Every structure is written in structure tokens, then in C-alpha cells.
Amino acid sequence: MPGYSDPGFDTLALHAGxxxxxxxxxxxxxxxxxTSFVFESSDHAASLFNLERAGHVYSRISNPTNAVLEQRxxxxxxGIGAIATAxxxxxxxxxxxxxxxxxxxxxxSTALYGGSQNLxxxxxxxxxxxxxxxxxxxxAGWRAAVRPNTKLFFGETxxxxxxxxxxxxxxSGIAHDAGVPLLVDSTLTSPWLIKPLDHxxxxxxxxxxxxxxxxxTVIGGIVVDGGxxxxxxxxxxxxxxxxxxxxxxxxxxxxxxxxxxxxxARREGLRDxxxxxxxxxxWLILQGIETLPLRMARHMSNTEKVVDFLASHPFxxxxxHPLLESxxxxxxxxxxxxxGAGSVFSFDLKGSRAQxxxxxxxxxxxxxxxxxxxxxxxxxxxxxxxxxxxxxxALLDAGITQGTIRxxxxxxxxxxxxxxxxRALKAAEKAGA
Amino acid sequence: MYLTVNxxxxxxxxxxxxxxxxxxTVVFIHGVLNDHSVWILQTRYFAHHGWNVxxxxxPGHCKSAGEAPQSVEEAAAFITALLDALGVxxxxxxxxxxxxxxxxxxxxxxxxxxxxxxxVGTAVPMKVSPALLELSLNQPLKAIDMVNVFSHSMLAPPPxxxxxxxxxxxxxxxxxxRVLASDPAGRIFHTGFKACxxxxxxxxxxxxxxxxxxxxxxxxxxxxxxxxxxxxxxKAKRGKVVTLEAGHSLMLxxxxxxxxxxxxxxxx
Numbered sequence: 001m002p003g004y005s006d007p008g009f010d011t012l013a014l015h016a017g018x019x020x021x022x023x024x025x026x027x028x029x030x031x032x033x034x035t036s037f038v039f040e041s042s043d044h045a046a047s048l049f050n051l052e053r054a055g056h057v058y059s060r061i062s063n064p065t066n067a068v069l070e071q072r073x074x075x076x077x078x079g080i081g082a083i084a085t086a087x088x089x090x091x092x093x094x095x096x097x098x099x100x101x102x103x104x105x106x107x108x109s110t111a112l113y114g115g116s117q118n119l120x121x122x123x124x125x126x127x128x129x130x131x132x133x134x135x136x137x138x139x140a141g142w143r144a145a146v147r148p149n150t151k152l153f154f155g156e157t158x159x160x161x162x163x164x165x166x167x168x169x170x171x172s173g174i175a176h177d178a179g180v181p182l183l184v185d186s187t188l189t190s191p192w193l194i195k196p197l198d199h200x201x202x203x204x205x206x207x208x209x210x211x212x213x214x215x216x217t218v219i220g221g222i223v224v225d226g227g228x229x230x231x232x233x234x235x236x237x238x239x240x241x242x243x244x245x246x247x248x249x250x251x252x253x254x255x256x257x258x259x260x261x262x263x264x265a266r267r268e269g270l271r272d273x274x275x276x277x278x279x280x281x282x283w284l285i286l287q288g289i290e291t292l293p294l295r296m297a298r299h300m301s302n303t304e305k306v307v308d309f310l311a312s313h314p315f316x317x318x319x320x321h322p323l324l325e326s327x328x329x330x331x332x333x334x335x336x337x338x339x340g341a342g343s344v345f346s347f348d349l350k351g352s353r354a355q356x357x358x359x360x361x362x363x364x365x366x367x368x369x370x371x372x373x374x375x376x377x378x379x380x381x382x383x384x385x386x387x388x389x390x391x392x393x394a395l396l397d398a399g400i401t402q403g404t405i406r407x408x409x410x411x412x413x414x415x416x417x418x419x420x421x422x423r424a425l426k427a428a429e430k431a432g433a
Numbered sequence: 434m435y436l437t438v439n440x441x442x443x444x445x446x447x448x449x450x451x452x453x454x455x456x457x458t459v460v461f462i463h464g465v466l467n468d469h470s471v472w473i474l475q476t477r478y479f480a481h482h483g484w485n486v487x488x489x490x491x492p493g494h495c496k497s498a499g500e501a502p503q504s505v506e507e508a509a510a511f512i513t514a515l516l517d518a519l520g521v522x523x524x525x526x527x528x529x530x531x532x533x534x535x536x537x538x539x540x541x542x543x544x545x546x547x548x549x550x551x552x553v554g555t556a557v558p559m560k561v562s563p564a565l566l567e568l569s570l571n572q573p574l575k576a577i578d579m580v581n582v583f584s585h586s587m588l589a590p591p592p593x594x595x596x597x598x599x600x601x602x603x604x605x606x607x608x609x610x611r612v613l614a615s616d617p618a619g620r621i622f623h624t625g626f627k628a629c630x631x632x633x634x635x636x637x638x639x640x641x642x643x644x645x646x647x648x649x650x651x652x653x654x655x656x657x658x659x660x661x662x663x664x665x666x667x668k669a670k671r672g673k674v675v676t677l678e679a680g681h682s683l684m685l686x687x688x689x690x691x692x693x694x695x696x697x698x699x700x701x
Binding site: 018053054080084230232248251 | 446477478495496578581582592593594596597598599604611688689
């Protein structure tokens with residue numbers, strides 16, 4: 001039961017959306033592995049389909065376990081509601097597909113996860129949605145990129161791969177001047193480090209696969225609506241403000257003054273595109289969120305120690321973390337991310353591609369794989385894996401050198417992480433001899 | 434739909450249905466710093482089950498132009514004018530909080546025009562603490578946070594206004610901020626609270642009201658406690674009370690319970 005102020009973050013991480021199960025008394029969230037839900041009567045069925053009553057019909061559209069996750073992440077982000085999706089990419093696609101169609105335009109940060117960049121640069125262009133990319137810190141560039149058909153601004157809280165911190169207030173201000181919302185990918189920060197909606201973002205999404213889940217077990221995504229963007233005032237979103245033949249001629253912005261986006265995203269996007277989350281996945285992500293505050297605190301303290309170690313190592317030429325004064329986003333990170341700018345970052349070895357490989361292969365505690373945000377520490381050498389087809393010149397354009405290493409700092413004993421890195425750095429040095 | 438009431442453009446939610454003079458009419462009246470959308474589920478249900486639904490945004494609130502009503506009586510006169518504009522002689526009235534006082538005032542001043550009365554989350558008198566009155570004027574965002582906490586009673590609400598996955602603390606706060614922003618002077622919050630606080634005609638209105646009255650109360654309501662409703666309940670000649678496990682935002686925290694209570698009560 002709430003008291004006289006909003007429940008705190010740690011309380012919400014455990015309790016938002018979940019109460020003891022009224023049917024069984026189960027204290028943990030039950031996993032509702034069922035496709036469908038029995039109607040009480042024909043009238044009940046018709047009322048559910050026509051949004052006269054709220055409830056579950058079919059698990060592609062909604063599910064009780066997923067609903068707990070949606071309420072919980074909404075609570076942690078300060079939103080009005082959320083939709084859980086099959087992956088972070090599905091959350092991004094659902095957001096875009098709800099707001100626009102062919103002939104629309106997006107202004108996006110250049111500092112994006114590769115999958116997002118692919119979606120915007122290649123795939124959506126095939127469907128008639130064009131994107132202009134702007135360096136996240138180029139505030140004038142965001143404004144200059146706006147076109148009459150622009151429907152969305154999009155960036156990451158800390159951009160890939162250099163951890164450029166997005167000035168959410170400044171960028172959202174320009175978006176709002178243009179009558180469009182700002183969508184923010186907060187995967188690498190989680191709501192424990194920053195709540196983008198508090199800074200002016202309108203929609204926020206996560207690859208819940210990463211820190212929200214935290215254990216490297218499931219793929220999932222979630223998009224949260226802040227309820228702050230006025231779709232009618234904008235005048236650019238007929239999808240939300242005019243009668244929709246595809247759903248009972250509903251005018252979503254009339255049904256809900258603040259929730260039109262979520263209404264259409266669930267009733268159209270989940271229904272038609274179908275990228276829903278499994279209830280079992282939702283349950284595993286909920287398990288992760290219950291310890292999110294504890295894990296994030298440890299991720300941050302371990303990261304600080306590892307960054308300090310690497311920054312003073314003679315075989316390391318650069319550490320790309322905003323903790324360091326040398327990082328271009330250092331000041332902005334201190335302002336927007338006082339608890340830390342995340343535990344995923346890259347650094348450069350003073351060495352060749354072969355030395356980079358030697359470094360990765362010498363690590364014992366860090367796991368060599370293509371993921372981040374696990375409780376275990378992870379490593380990847382982009383030049384020999386994710387970016388191996390790129391020429392040296394193209395790599396440099398992407399901010400990647402032959403010796404660039406990406407780390408995701410986990411929850412192990414920090415001394416063991418540093419010992420592991422120390423040993424691998426020595427091996428890399430020897431490999432160049 | 435949009436129509437002109439008292440010379441001002443007025444928005445009235447009807448669930449997309451055209452007004453049909455052959456059907457009975459039910460009017461849903463929202464509370465302070467709310468709008469028609471707090472009734473999203475209940476209004477859709479009645480609109481698709483044989484009723485004309487009129488859920489206006491009160492003047493000065495969101496989609497409706499004009500000055501926000503300065504008193505309960507002024508707001509009741511607006512509802513009368515709305516009925517006149519559509520040629521409705523008699524309607525059932527449903528009101529939440531401030532809206533329940535508006536409905537009561539109309540039932541008292543024009544008993545022949547109100548077929549049935551539903552008062553949701555109500556208390557008469559509806560006193561607002563001096564501190565909250567002052568806060569609503571000078572620090573409305575802080576007052577919104579306070580009222581929002583007082584208005585909700587559960588961290589795990591059932592599927593609600595936006596369906597499963599709705600976070601009511603967030604959606605109610607966002608709506609209040611949106612309504613506040615619809616008044617350039619930023620006084621709409623205080624105006625509503627002051628109207629509630631100043632209204633002294635409730636008991637007399639109930640004595641004059643001729644219709645049946647349904648009270649839907651929240652057992653965990655901290656804004657208008659069930660105890661604070663007892664006085665007006667006792668004055669109702671044909672009153673019925675349904676108490677639900679919910680806070681002040683009953684329509685959102687107990688949407689099914691509110692719907693069932695109204696379904697059982699309202700007759701065409």
C-alpha cells in the first residue's frame with residue numbers, strides 16, 4: 001500500500017504490477033503459459049474485443065505475466081504504460097510502425113546499435129521511410145535535419161560505440177519544436193541510471209535482453225510511453241488522431257488523452273506484426289528486474305575500478321568511458337548520469353588486429369561473445385568479429401581501430417576482473433613481439 | 434463530437450456514436466484536473482449497450498474551450514446547457530469526485546431532468562485542506578504529485594484504461610499535467626479544488642433530488658473517504674451504496690466493479 005509519496009525505485013522494482021495471486025496465494029508472479037483466456041459470456045467476449053472492458057483475450061495481444069512486466073518497467077521509467085515485445089528490435093520497429101508509414105522521415109543519432117542502424121539505413125528505406133543521421137552532439141544538425149515529413153527523433157542515452165551521451169533535453173526541445181516526439185533507446189543505462197522521460201523524451205525502449213534481464217538468458221524488448229506528447233496538437237499523426245478503419249473506426253486520441261500511442265501499438269502493432277513476448281520470457285525478465293538496483297550499483301562500482309586500471313595501463317592507448325575527463329561527454333554524463341554512464345565501453349590496445357585477437361583469447365573470466373549487460377563480464381574484438389568485413393579505413397570511420405576491444409563489465413570480484421585483464425594485456429603485448 | 438455550449442466549443446465523447454434521440458442518455462462528469470478519458474471503459478460499454486453517452490470535457494479542460502467553472506453550481510448549469518443543446522429533457526448523471534457534486538447540484542436544482550444519479554468517490558461537504566488549496570495554486574505540479582499518491586491505493590492494478598500493462602500512477606499523473614497545461618493561466622487545478630471546497634449546497638440538493646442514487650465508494654479512498662460520504666448517503670431517500678476495494682481513482686483501479694455497479698443500477 002502506498003504511503004504519502006511515490007514508492008521508491010527499489011520498492012517498485014519488486015512490487016510494481018504484482019500482488020499475491022488471488023486464486024492461489026502465490027507470492028511470486030505466476031507464469032501464465034496459455035494462448036487464450038475463457039470468456040464469461042458472449043457479451044463479455046464482445047466487450048473485450050471492443051475495448052469496453054479491459055482484460056486478456058489472446059497472448060499475442062496481452063498476457064497477465066507480460067502485463068506485470070509492462071507495469072513494472074512503466075513504473076521504473078515514470079511512464080503511463082508499456083508493451084513487451086519479442087526483442088529490443090521489435091520494440092523499435094513497433095514504435096516506428098505505429099507512428100508512420102511510407103513517405104515519412106526520421107532524424108536519428110549516428111551513434112546507434114548496429115541493428116538499429118541497419119533497420120533505419122537499409123530496411124525501412126525499402127518500405128519508404130527515410131532517415132537522416134546526425135551526430136548526437138550536433139545540436140544544430142538535429143534542427144537542420146527536420147523535413148516537413150519528419151515524424152520522429154531517435155537516439156540512445158549513451159550511443160554506440162563511443163558512449164556519446166545524448167543531451168535529451170536539448171534534442172527533445174528541437175523535436176517538440178518540430179511537432180514530433182523523441183524516442184530513446186535506454187538499453188545500456190536502464191532506468192536505474194537515467195529516466196529519459198524525466199528529461200523530455202516521449203517514448204523509451206529497452207532491449208530487455210540486457211540489463212533488465214541481466215542474466216543473459218532471454219531475448220525481449222519493451223517500449224514505454226511517457227504520455228506527455230500531444231498528438232492532436234502536433235497535427236502530424238493521423239494514425240492516432242483520425243478514425244482508424246482497421247479497429248472499429250476508433251480515434252485513439254479521443255479514447256485516451258494521454259495513451260493514444262499505446263492503444264494503437266497494441267491493437268494494431270501486436271495484432272498485425274505479432275512480435276509479442278513469451279510469458280516465460282517476461283517472467284525471467286521480472287526476476288532480473290527484482291535485483292536491478294543491486295546489480296546496477298555493482299556494475300557501476302566494478303566499471304569504475306576497471307576503467308581506472310585500463311586508463312593507467314601502458315599498453316592501452318584510449319579508454320572510451322565518460323568517467324574520464326578526456327571523454328567528450330564527461331561533463332554531460334556527470335549532469336545526466338550521476339550514478340554512472342553504464343558498464344559497456346570500449347578501449348584501444350596499442351597493437352595490431354592479431355594482438356587484439358590474442359588479448360581476447362587470453363581472457364579467462366571475461367566471456368567472448370556478442371552480447372552486453374550480462375551479470376558475467378563479456379568481451380568482443382570488433383575488428384575480428386562484428387566488423388571483420390570492414391576495411392581499415394571504414395573501421396576508423398566507425399571509431400574502431402585494429403586494437404579496439406569492447407567490454408561489458410559484470411558482477412564478479414573486481415580484483416579478478418583486473419587480474420584477468422592484466423594477464424591478457426601481457427599476452428597481447430607478447431603477441432606483437 | 435464537438436458542439437457549442439454557452440457560446441463555447443465543447444468536446445463531448447460519445448464513443449464515436451451519433452446522438453440518437455430515441456435512446457436514453459447518460460452523462461459522465463469528470464473530476465478536478467481530469468477529462469472525459471477517465472471514463473474510457475465505462476463510457477464505451479454504455480455507448481455500445483443501448484445508451485447515448487455524453488462525456489464532456491468541462492469548459493477550459495483539454496478539448497473544451499471557455500473558462501473553467503468557478504463553482505459547482507456554474508458547472509451544473511453547464512451540464513444543463515449541454516443537455517439543452519442536444520434537446521435532452523432527462524438523463525442519468527454519473528459523476529466522479531467534483532463531478533459527483535456537479536451531478537448532485539443538477540439533481541437538486543432540476544429534479545425533473547435527472548432520471549438516476551451515480552456518485553463515484555464522493556463526500557459532502559468535500560473539504561480540501563488549506564495547504565493543498567494553496568499548493569494547487571502556487572505549486573500545481575507538486576500538488577499533482579501529492580493528489581496522485583492520495584488517489585491511488587494499489588501497486589498492482591487490474592487491466593485498466595489502456596488495457597493490460599497500464600501503470601495508473603503514471604497515466605493519472607500524465608493526464609493531470611495535460612489538463613493543467615490546457616489552461617494558460619495555470620489556475621484550473623486551484624479553481625476546481627476551490628469549487629469543491631466552497632460547495633455548501635450538497636445536503637439541500639440531495640433533499641430536493643427526486644431520483645434514485647447510487648454511491649460507489651472506494652474502501653481505500655484517501656481523498657474522499659467512505660466515512661466522509663456517510664452524511665450524504667444518509668440524506669438520500671432512495672440510496673444504494675456499493676463499496677469497492679480501490680482508492681479515489683475507482684474507475685481506473687476497479688473498472689469492472691464500477692461497471693457492474695452501474696450496469697445493475699442504471700435503467701433505460
